[in-house]
Amino acid sequence: MSILPTFQNIAQAAERIKPFVHRTPVLRSSWFDRQTGGEVFFKCENFQKVGAFKFRGACNAILKLPKEDGDKGIITHSSGNHAQAVALASKLCGYKATIVMPENAPKVKVAAVRGYGAEIVFCKSTIDAREETAQKIIDKTGATFIHPYNHPDVIAGQGTAVVELFDEVPDLDIILAPVGGGGLISGTAIAARHISTGIKVFGAEPEWADDAFRSFHSGKIEPVLRTDTAADGLRTSLGTLTFEAIQKFVDDIITVPESSIIRDMRHVWERMKIIIEPSCSVPVSVIMDRNIDLSGKKAGIILTGGNVDFDHLPW
Amino acid sequence: MSILPTFQNIAQAAERIKPFVHRTPVLRSSWFDRQTGGEVFFKCENFQKVGAFKFRGACNAILKLPKEDGDKGIITHSSGNHAQAVALASKLCGYKATIVMPENAPKVKVAAVRGYGAEIVFCKSTIDAREETAQKIIDKTGATFIHPYNHPDVIAGQGTAVVELFDEVPDLDIILAPVGGGGLISGTAIAARHISTGIKVFGAEPEWADDAFRSFHSGKIEPVLRTDTAADGLRTSLGTLTFEAIQKFVDDIITVPESSIIRDMRHVWERMKIIIEPSCSVPVSVIMDRNIDLSGKKAGIILTGGNVDFDHLPW
Numbered sequence: 328m329s330i331l332p333t334f335q336n337i338a339q340a341a342e343r344i345k346p347f348v349h350r351t352p353v354l355r356s357s358w359f360d361r362q363t364g365g366e367v368f369f370k371c372e373n374f375q376k377v378g379a380f381k382f383r384g385a386c387n388a389i390l391k392l393p394k395e396d397g398d399k400g401i402i403t404h405s406s407g408n409h410a411q412a413v414a415l416a417s418k419l420c421g422y423k424a425t426i427v428m429p430e431n432a433p434k435v436k437v438a439a440v441r442g443y444g445a446e447i448v449f450c451k452s453t454i455d456a457r458e459e460t461a462q463k464i465i466d467k468t469g470a471t472f473i474h475p476y477n478h479p480d481v482i483a484g485q486g487t488a489v490v491e492l493f494d495e496v497p498d499l500d501i502i503l504a505p506v507g508g509g510g511l512i513s514g515t516a517i518a519a520r521h522i523s524t525g526i527k528v529f530g531a532e533p534e535w536a537d538d539a540f541r542s543f544h545s546g547k548i549e550p551v552l553r554t555d556t557a558a559d560g561l562r563t564s565l566g567t568l569t570f571e572a573i574q575k576f577v578d579d580i581i582t583v584p585e586s587s588i589i590r591d592m593r594h595v596w597e598r599m600k601i602i603i604e605p606s607c608s609v610p611v612s613v614i615m616d617r618n619i620d621l622s623g624k625k626a627g628i629i630l631t632g633g634n635v636d637f638d639h640l641p642w
Numbered sequence: 643m644s645i646l647p648t649f650q651n652i653a654q655a656a657e658r659i660k661p662f663v664h665r666t667p668v669l670r671s672s673w674f675d676r677q678t679g680g681e682v683f684f685k686c687e688n689f690q691k692v693g694a695f696k697f698r699g700a701c702n703a704i705l706k707l708p709k710e711d712g713d714k715g716i717i718t719h720s721s722g723n724h725a726q727a728v729a730l731a732s733k734l735c736g737y738k739a740t741i742v743m744p745e746n747a748p749k750v751k752v753a754a755v756r757g758y759g760a761e762i763v764f765c766k767s768t769i770d771a772r773e774e775t776a777q778k779i780i781d782k783t784g785a786t787f788i789h790p791y792n793h794p795d796v797i798a799g800q801g802t803a804v805v806e807l808f809d810e811v812p813d814l815d816i817i818l819a820p821v822g823g824g825g826l827i828s829g830t831a832i833a834a835r836h837i838s839t840g841i842k843v844f845g846a847e848p849e850w851a852d853d854a855f856r857s858f859h860s861g862k863i864e865p866v867l868r869t870d871t872a873a874d875g876l877r878t879s880l881g882t883l884t885f886e887a888i889q890k891f892v893d894d895i896i897t898v899p900e901s902s903i904i905r906d907m908r909h910v911w912e913r914m915k916i917i918i919e920p921s922c923s924v925p926v927s928v929i930m931d932r933n934i935d936l937s938g939k940k941a942g943i944i945l946t947g948g949n950v951d952f953d954h955l956p957w
Contacts (some may be wrong), residue, residue, distance in 0.1 A: 371914045380761060600688045600917040600948035633915035637908060642952065
């Protein structure tokens, strides 16, 4: 039975992955400060390896494996940033990675995973087909499955971003991160609560993928009901571990409309000259829509990723 | 009669503008290093105030003015980054700025200039109409005209970017910058030659706006012959001062095709997760097309700006 990581686990993860990850910069923008009335600190995981925070969790989970397990191979199913993260982390450890991807996965994502040397096994585009395909390979090879979020070592790895942020800005009042499967917000909340007792931790979700918001209020895991939000990294329901972490350590989940998400993705591009993906702008919209009051406060936002299809922008 | 600035002038400009400009970061990319075989250092003026290096030159020229001149107002004609640069620098100095813009200037650019508090006077979209309109205002008000490139204080200001780059990377072998009117390459070459006697300085131009290339080889200022390059900041012919600086201090001008410019703009977006404008990717294409050999060498590139119309991308 898996249990939640402690702050100690996150601190160990930070040491473990340090030689492999980028220490990403913390950027400011006077324009966003003026718009919100606060001081906003952007932790730029869009500059992380593979272009997303996901590399932290995959790296920690794979580095922690005993070598005899790693030598049997690593496996996951994903068509998103976690696939690239597992592929690169496996390569750096000298392990063979197999990524199960839906047969309709975008070519650029398939090429990126292949570029990191992973083997790709295609399957039908349903969650059942993905799990069945992965299980068959595990039964045959003994490969280790790395879940994208409901995994204590993955959660601990994702929590390392906010540890670095606190290193640079020790007196933050508020932390915001988006919620998909919940790995990032779980690691972030566990770490932030330990470092600062007074901190407020908010999860941000699209209105069109508000399963964590509903779960937080109903007290049980609610499924995602639609999959059409532009924030394609957040179309996932919570896992048992991440739901537990959110219940224990997160102050609130705040939802924002699609129009705000797309508007603020563009604001970040225009004002900060950095590329963020739509999922990444969801917590930015929380502060731009003034769903929380930042007056005189210091807020940290984890900018989660920058993998965008430049042929299909959401505006 | 204007004369070229010296390194001393550039060093003074750096001190003068220091409290007003961002010290922009120098970024690396392992992908670009692998592609070119060298070590590439990107000086990110796309993160400069107003989103372009142009703020350095305008700021230096306006700060250097005697107050009694500044109080009569500042004027320029431009529909590009120089317009925003003059507007913001004037505002910071407490002077009134008038920007003469063509009546067909993009609305976003007009709004940006207005946002910095400048007055906009529209005119027909010819260079004669612009100059005539500006001259009428100068005759009436005594305002000081800030030329976008053929001005010693503007050239000195543009040269401060490479001074900062050398602060961080003292042993550069090569410096590259794009050439439009020539203000940036002039300031860059004067400074780089003084700091490092062995440095090679290259100007980069689109094949479709190769006036500096032709001027460099013919020994006289040649006009731009077409205005359809995607690198819209480089559709300008050289001035007398910038031509003199290029003849004296630049090793060569290298031209690249449109397809490379657009391809490498996208490479920077995808691999570095930062926004650069088309003009900015021209020197990147010089190294990606292997027009110069970077094997085992350290090359600095000035990334000039990040002001892009996201509704009209060049791919």
